Amino acid sequence: MAIEVKGLSYIYSRGLPYEKEALTSVSIKIFKGEAVGIVGHTGSGKSTLIQHFNGLILPQVGTVKVFGEEIKNDKRFLKELRRKVGLVFQFPESQLFAETVYDDIAFGPRNLKLSEEEVKERVMWAIDEVGLTSEYLDRSPFSLSGGEKRRVAIAGVLSMKPEILVLDEPTAGLDPQGREEILSVVKRLKSEKDVTVIFVSHSMEDILSLVDRIFVLKEGRVVVEGKIEEVFKNKEIVELFDLSVPDIFLLGEELKEKGFKIDEPFRDPLIAKKEIVKNI
Template sequence: MSIIVDKINYIYEQGTNLERQALKDVSFVIEKGEFIGLIGHTGSGKSTLIQHLNGLYKATSGHIYYDEQDIYDKNYNLRDLRNKVGLVFQYPEHQLFENTIFKDVCFGPKNQGLSKQECEIRAFESLRLVGLDENLYYHSPFDLSGGQKRRVAIAGVLAMQPEVLILDEPTAGLDPRGRDEIFAILKRLREEKNITIILVSHSMEDVAAHVDRIMVMDDGILKYDDTPRNIFKHYKELEKIGLAAPQVTYIMQDIKEAGFNVRTDAITIEEAKKSILETI
């Protein structure tokens, strides 16, 4: 599995007074099993970009290839693409509508034409993967907490057995425990399913701690595409486009300026702690 994005452009309201270019010659490649962080200020093009990856939006120009097939070919099956590339939106309640959690998670497989038994097997497996208490399976999804709703939304997408999982701000509004639980789920998915994950986030701490690679969007342009450590070396450039580095990066810079020989490229608390202890 690979996704190749080749010089895509997208223009909203093309030909009207409201015309605005949201994506500008964006190109990149994503390989199977990668964990990608997608960051950028509000209006940078993140959400527009991810909705191109499963065909919800069609590029004004350029091409997207999934498994070496151009998704814009007239005979390409976009429904099949959307089964393979699952998208969990920022507000999970927008994806929940059945009167029980179990029925909600069964909806995707049912829509794929699977038998009742296969739908239920997939629902049980997906709910197990996201760690939802079995006692809740037949409750209304609207009675759940924000973190639990996110788990159900993720389970509903996983039940369709996607090869790629895209999550738009999955930890927004959650307390630290809720955020940790979501990332534990994502870790389990990679270990058990080798699923490709694309995480849209405003939390620099989250992407620094969890992803393999960060893509930075700015005004519709893919400005950076590199490892977290290399991305956050450019923290001053990130500040100019409304972003920042993890707080620990700034702390280590201050400690270095105070005369201590610590690593200024530390991007997690664990790395910072280790570097500080080595100077004692």
């Protein structure tokens, strides 16, 4: 088990007149090696929840276990935890700070006190992993496009070789090309590596194309969880929680009802094309 959350509640500004309950009795399990999506309207508690996974926020009520170990407020424990759980923040490009892309990606490994040779190895690996060439390494992060900046930020997290990778709205605000770039990075990571991926998004299209299970948050509670196609097929749930099921998925279901032989749910246009071509 990668992550086990039990009875987690969280209140911001506790005791103050404007206190805000952001999470209420959340219990979820995420298994090693799986890719899960966390969705929900703005303010539903997604970022609050995932910031618990690497100890940025400590549990007030309830527990969070990572690989079976309960998160506790201990400096050494938290340091080790942050190595295992890599968190790419909402708008991570604002965290780029070094003069070169190289130094930015090297920051984490240098903090681990690795030799400069090992640091270099990690940087080369990470930049390749996000689909950028080593020519980028000497450039200033500020000279990059939005999608490139975000890929560098992801490389900075990957360079720590996390076992769990948490991405908070990694495609928000990017143009279609930037979005595709990020999605293909995550897809590759998911297929090649033994990494557990937790993907937070508003976009049901992104989620559908990437993950197998989803958790839907509403006002700080997990209101739906399950395999993505089961959830999207359930009309009652879709209506009740106002889930905007992607058209491409609905097309697949409709064709199936009309007698098409569809083997794979339509997660993206490529799958749709393959399945439709088989039938004509």
